[in-house]
Amino acid sequence: MAASDLAARVAGGDVRALARAIRMVEDGDPAIDPVIRELRSRAGSGRLLGVTGPPGSGKSTLSDRLIAHWRHDGHRVGVIAVDPSSPFSGGAILGDRVRMQRHATDSGVFIRSMAARGHLGGLASAAREAVRLLDASGRDRTLIETVGVGQSELEVMQLADTVIVVTTPATGDSVQISKAGILEIADIFVVNKADLPGAPKVYRELKDLVRQTKAHAPWVPPVIQVSAQEGTGIDELVADIDKHTESMEGSGELERRRRERVRAEVEAIVVERAARRVRAALDDESMRAALADDPGSVDPYALAERILNTDGAARG
Amino acid sequence: MAASDLAARVAGGDVRALARAIRMVEDGDPAIDPVIRELRSRAGSGRLLGVTGPPGSGKSTLSDRLIAHWRHDGHRVGVIAVDPSSPFSGGAILGDRVRMQRHATDSGVFIRSMAARGHLGGLASAAREAVRLLDASGRDRTLIETVGVGQSELEVMQLADTVIVVTTPATGDSVQISKAGILEIADIFVVNKADLPGAPKVYRELKDLVRQTKAHAPWVPPVIQVSAQEGTGIDELVADIDKHTESMEGSGELERRRRERVRAEVEAIVVERAARRVRAALDDESMRAALADDPGSVDPYALAERILNTDGAARG
Numbered sequence: 190m191a192a193s194d195l196a197a198r199v200a201g202g203d204v205r206a207l208a209r210a211i212r213m214v215e216d217g218d219p220a221i222d223p224v225i226r227e228l229r230s231r232a233g234s235g236r237l238l239g240v241t242g243p244p245g246s247g248k249s250t251l252s253d254r255l256i257a258h259w260r261h262d263g264h265r266v267g268v269i270a271v272d273p274s275s276p277f278s279g280g281a282i283l284g285d286r287v288r289m290q291r292h293a294t295d296s297g298v299f300i301r302s303m304a305a306r307g308h309l310g311g312l313a314s315a316a317r318e319a320v321r322l323l324d325a326s327g328r329d330r331t332l333i334e335t336v337g338v339g340q341s342e343l344e345v346m347q348l349a350d351t352v353i354v355v356t357t358p359a360t361g362d363s364v365q366i367s368k369a370g371i372l373e374i375a376d377i378f379v380v381n382k383a384d385l386p387g388a389p390k391v392y393r394e395l396k397d398l399v400r401q402t403k404a405h406a407p408w409v410p411p412v413i414q415v416s417a418q419e420g421t422g423i424d425e426l427v428a429d430i431d432k433h434t435e436s437m438e439g440s441g442e443l444e445r446r447r448r449e450r451v452r453a454e455v456e457a458i459v460v461e462r463a464a465r466r467v468r469a470a471l472d473d474e475s476m477r478a479a480l481a482d483d484p485g486s487v488d489p490y491a492l493a494e495r496i497l498n499t500d501g502a503a504r505g
Numbered sequence: 506m507a508a509s510d511l512a513a514r515v516a517g518g519d520v521r522a523l524a525r526a527i528r529m530v531e532d533g534d535p536a537i538d539p540v541i542r543e544l545r546s547r548a549g550s551g552r553l554l555g556v557t558g559p560p561g562s563g564k565s566t567l568s569d570r571l572i573a574h575w576r577h578d579g580h581r582v583g584v585i586a587v588d589p590s591s592p593f594s595g596g597a598i599l600g601d602r603v604r605m606q607r608h609a610t611d612s613g614v615f616i617r618s619m620a621a622r623g624h625l626g627g628l629a630s631a632a633r634e635a636v637r638l639l640d641a642s643g644r645d646r647t648l649i650e651t652v653g654v655g656q657s658e659l660e661v662m663q664l665a666d667t668v669i670v671v672t673t674p675a676t677g678d679s680v681q682i683s684k685a686g687i688l689e690i691a692d693i694f695v696v697n698k699a700d701l702p703g704a705p706k707v708y709r710e711l712k713d714l715v716r717q718t719k720a721h722a723p724w725v726p727p728v729i730q731v732s733a734q735e736g737t738g739i740d741e742l743v744a745d746i747d748k749h750t751e752s753m754e755g756s757g758e759l760e761r762r763r764r765e766r767v768r769a770e771v772e773a774i775v776v777e778r779a780a781r782r783v784r785a786a787l788d789d790e791s792m793r794a795a796l797a798d799d800p801g802s803v804d805p806y807a808l809a810e811r812i813l814n815t816d817g818a819a820r821g
Binding site for chain 2: 222226230233444448450452458460464466467480481487492
């Protein structure tokens with residue numbers, strides 16, 4: 190299929206075209222570049238919500254509730270559940286996501302679990318492109334979910350307009366949160382499993398923590414007690430998401446974040462192209478000969494410079 | 506300090522110079538490039554062991570035992586404990602590593618916990634350079650430890666000559682292991698906490714799994730029952746590490762792996778330089794003006810191409 194056909198079908202909301210385009214992003218297929226470029230002007234009106242938190246904090250159950258709420262309000266919803274490809278926790282994470290599957294038969298909800306094995310730019314680049322495809326296909330609420338286990342997951346959260354950090358009485362150690370840069374990314378804190386003992390304590394600790402920091406001033410991140418399982422606190426959460434959007438629009442923060450993201454995207458595109466070219470250059474005959482030498486005697490810096498200095502290898 | 510001075514001091518085994526050089530790697534300081542380049546010919550004789558496994562599997566206690574064993578045999582030891590910068594588990598991981606600190610006063614052991622926040626090439630590139638510095642400084646056994654929680658940690662393991670995957674009766678789910686690409690990287694399996702109930706079952710499952718796969722033929726990864734806490738099984742583990750080295754030397758696999766790593770290194774150097782250049786280019790006046798436009802109307806692909814097509818921006 191030509192790029193413009195695929196782009197037109199994605200823009201028309203065709204779910205199979207959307208699935209195919211996202212698969213291409215995930216695989217790092219260069220044929221998706223013109224599609225994304227063509228769809229760029231169609232994206233940008235939808236809102237992007239990030240949900241992160243440790244394993245077992247109930248992110249997927251919470252996402253399920255948000256989806257139901259938005260669908261009830263008539264929104265079209267996209268969900269990207271980022272799979273960190275963890276060799277040790279992969280199974281459990283996928284298992285959790287089964288909870289969202291009750292929406293699978295609703296054509297107004299598109300859910301996709303994604304890894305980024307083929308994508309040179311990594312998870313954050315792949316997620317950015319997937320989210321743009323969802324936005325361009327008319328999803329006005331897109332939810333991106335990560336397990337907070339590393340730098341790349343934090344980068345994914347930087348794509349979102351509003352970041353929700355989910356904790357529980359079991360995992361919500363406020364000392365950890367204050368140490369780990371979570372405060373800098375959280376726009377809203379959810380204390381999930383609020384019916385468990387210990388929830389009021391976590392709630393108070395987070396409230397104190399939020400009061401002491403001015404990371405998002407004038408916005409003060411609210412702390413909301415939720416039971417995703419029971420469905421309590423969800424209305425308040427949705428209201429706070431809307432308030433956050435209004436606050437960001439009013440303070441210019443939304444535009445500032447979007448500007449930052451454009452910059453990050455330019456960087457990602459350049460780096461990804463350089464990576465593609467170096468891979469191609471490494472398969473050149475002369476380069477293969479150089480690499481066949483005794484590994485101890487090869488100077489990788491000299492080979493890198495040879496590639497960088499070759500016309501067409503390091504240029505557009 | 507000039508690059509050649511720093512390189513000479515690292516090569517002389519100066520611990521403070523080594524610490525300083527590794528810090529520069531971690532910070533992504535370009536001034537370390539000539540140092541690493543100069544030291545390259547001095548590295549390559551030491552052996553590099555990778556240890557990975559889920560949180561709580563006892564990796565650090567196991568590393569502690571290996572260090573003690575090697576020290577007893579007269580080896581000089583380096584340890585790089587890779588910190589995945591996890592916002593949610595960071596504290597616990599650092600806590601674990603305290604267990605290795607009894608070696609802190611032994612000048613024959615150099616232990617460093619490292620993150621890679623400043624390093625554009627990511628954790629794997631930073632770890633590769635740190636490991637080379639340790640090797641060049643005369644450490645003939647270097648141990649690199651990661652928590653197996655993502656793609657970047659798997660990449661770190663690909664630096665090692667021998668990869669040890671640690672499981673326990675609690676975490677050693679063989680189904681997870683067979684799904685997750687762990688089989689492809691494991692040269693030796695350790696069932697730690699072998700005194701716990703369930704250990705014989707995990708042992709048998711891993712044995713079956715290993716028998717069914719030919720990932721490392723002719724080498725068949727041994728499965729060793731260990732209690733790092735009690736110190737049992739460590740002699741067998743060290744013997745199997747030595748056997749693995751001999752097998753790799755005999756089959757040509759060691760050279761194949763080292764060749765692969767040179768290739769990966771060239772790639773990493775080119776990508777990192779491209780990233781440095783794009784960051785510089787983005788701070789140019791004309792680029793800043795372009796980025797100040799309405800974020801929705803900026804075409805990042807066009808800006809990326811402008812950078813790629815500018816002489817000196819994308820070239821050596």
